[in-house]
Amino acid sequence: MQALPPLRALQAFRYAARDLSFKAAAEALNISNAAVSSHIRGLEEFLGFKLFVRLTREVKLTPEGSRLSGFIETGFQEIERGIAMFAPNSDPANLKVSTLPSFASRWLMPRISRFQEKYPHLKLSVMPGFSLVDFQGDGVDLAIRFGKGNYPGLEARFFMEETLVVVCHQSLIGDRTPDKSELAAMPWLVDDSIDMQGSWIKFQEAFGVEIPDTSVRLSVNEASTQVEAVLAGRGLSLIRLSLVADMLESGLLIRPVDFSMPAEYHYYLVAPEAKFRTEKVRTFVSWLSSEIA
Numbered sequence: 001m002q003a004l005p006p007l008r009a010l011q012a013f014r015y016a017a018r019d020l021s022f023k024a025a026a027e028a029l030n031i032s033n034a035a036v037s038s039h040i041r042g043l044e045e046f047l048g049f050k051l052f053v054r055l056t057r058e059v060k061l062t063p064e065g066s067r068l069s070g071f072i073e074t075g076f077q078e079i080e081r082g083i084a085m086f087a088p089n090s091d092p093a094n095l096k097v098s099t100l101p102s103f104a105s106r107w108l109m110p111r112i113s114r115f116q117e118k119y120p121h122l123k124l125s126v127m128p129g130f131s132l133v134d135f136q137g138d139g140v141d142l143a144i145r146f147g148k149g150n151y152p153g154l155e156a157r158f159f160m161e162e163t164l165v166v167v168c169h170q171s172l173i174g175d176r177t178p179d180k181s182e183l184a185a186m187p188w189l190v191d192d193s194i195d196m197q198g199s200w201i202k203f204q205e206a207f208g209v210e211i212p213d214t215s216v217r218l219s220v221n222e223a224s225t226q227v228e229a230v231l232a233g234r235g236l237s238l239i240r241l242s243l244v245a246d247m248l249e250s251g252l253l254i255r256p257v258d259f260s261m262p263a264e265y266h267y268y269l270v271a272p273e274a275k276f277r278t279e280k281v282r283t284f285v286s287w288l289s290s291e292i293a
Contacts, residue, residue, distance in 0.1 A: 098128075240263060
């Protein structure tokens with residue numbers, strides 16, 4: 001087995017190399033500057049070469065030190081990422097949830113007051129975004145994702161099935177009931193994001209009518225923009241039911257044709273397994289389940 005230098009020496013080198021400062025390393029580790037210098041000298045003796053060029057008021061990495069710092073930083077980051085996967089969050093009063101902007105604004109926010117009223121001791125932070133999170137430096141406890149449930153290294157729990165429906169504003173069709181051929185000739189708003197591209201083709205096949213390109217008046221790649229355009233009466237749209245269910249119930253939008261089809265993707269709760277064991281995440285997941293029920 002390859003002998004390794006002391007962990008403290010590697011930590012001292014990591015922080016000193018990151019900021020090119022023994023003082024910064026001492027502050028990060030809560031030790032003295034002299035202790036950092038001692039750790040670095042010990043590491044240099046272990047390796048048999050210098051890691052830093054020591055100048056009057058600064059230090060610089062040697063070529064060997066610069067190369068080694070990349071390995072050391074990557075190694076510590078992997079260790080920290082692994083620990084984050086298995087260790088629960090130590091901040092029980094704050095819950096950070098990452099989700100898609102459309103789901104946050106159209107499904108979660110209209111309901112969130114009920115969660116806050118029921119669990120006033122929990123401070124909820126909702127972080128809308130498209131990028132995946134690493135559950136490490138960002139402090140995220142739970143992610144709500146729209147996909148197929150394949151998130152390597154994370155636990156994914158099925159959350160909610162998604163259905164696609166055709167909706168529009170009442171002003172677009174008035175009081176009449178148009179047939180399929182009339183609907184196909186009307187203006188359409190298309191969500192051409194990755195998670196909806198295949199559904200648009202399948203919809204036309206299941207609907208039994210091919211919608212000409214000339215009818216597609218607007219294409220977007222974000223569902224919140226799609227909802228706003230439909231509300232403005234810009235056209236018909238094939239859209240996720242979860243985003244417009246409340247508006248259909250209140251009459252803000254209508255379904256001009258009785259058609260629905262399952263979406264290709266569905267909603268999943270995603271996090272390291274340890275996060276699901278924390279009380280705050282269990283509380284939030286239980287509340288989500290009650291809202292769906």
